[in-house]
Amino acid sequence: MSRIDETRPFIPVRVAVLTLSDTRTKKTDTSGVLLANMIKEAGHEVIEHAIVEDDAKAIRKQVKRWMKDPEVDVVITTGGTGFTGRDVTPDAVKPLFEKEIDGFSALFHMLSYQKVGTSTVQSRACGGVAEGTYIFCVPGSPGACKDAWYGILKDQLDNRHRPCSFIEIMPRLQEKKKAKAK
Numbered sequence: 313m314s315r316i317d318e319t320r321p322f323i324p325v326r327v328a329v330l331t332l333s334d335t336r337t338k339k340t341d342t343s344g345v346l347l348a349n350m351i352k353e354a355g356h357e358v359i360e361h362a363i364v365e366d367d368a369k370a371i372r373k374q375v376k377r378w379m380k381d382p383e384v385d386v387v388i389t390t391g392g393t394g395f396t397g398r399d400v401t402p403d404a405v406k407p408l409f410e411k412e413i414d415g416f417s418a419l420f421h422m423l424s425y426q427k428v429g430t431s432t433v434q435s436r437a438c439g440g441v442a443e444g445t446y447i448f449c450v451p452g453s454p455g456a457c458k459d460a461w462y463g464i465l466k467d468q469l470d471n472r473h474r475p476c477s478f479i480e481i482m483p484r485l486q487e488k489k490k491a492k493a494k
Contacts, residue, residue, distance in 0.1 A: 320472040323479060325385040327351050328378045329361040332391035332401050336363055343390040343457045350461045359384050366392050371404035379443045387445060391452030393436045401449050402436040409440030423463040444486035446478055
């Protein structure tokens, strides 16, 4: 059952994609490229796609730069959500959240469980809002990126999704961001 109201005009959003990895390059970044392609395929704009090392300060610096950019509505990171020593993405990003989107993590794990079983507990996928920008941190595997995009974000970033979407409340979230830009 489609929950897209085709009578409403589509409103594209502007998304920045951040790959977190000590080993990936632009040539080997399969997950970041996959996310960017899915975003474009859905009709949205990829403002920037960057790769940053698994370093909390570097991650936070890049995400903060995009939070302050009035051209960025959404940041999606891929990688660094596990719990080994180099997996620091949630640790770097969560302190920036003004509000955490707890349902994103819960739904991501529910979808992931259907594909990888109990291995889903090894991810600290999360989402939140900071300075009017939606931020989502997903694992670095292509499968996890597909789960997050097709299972959650594609619909929630589509203003035509019923009964509601993240896009409908975006103008109210961005009041703070627009005020700072003046």
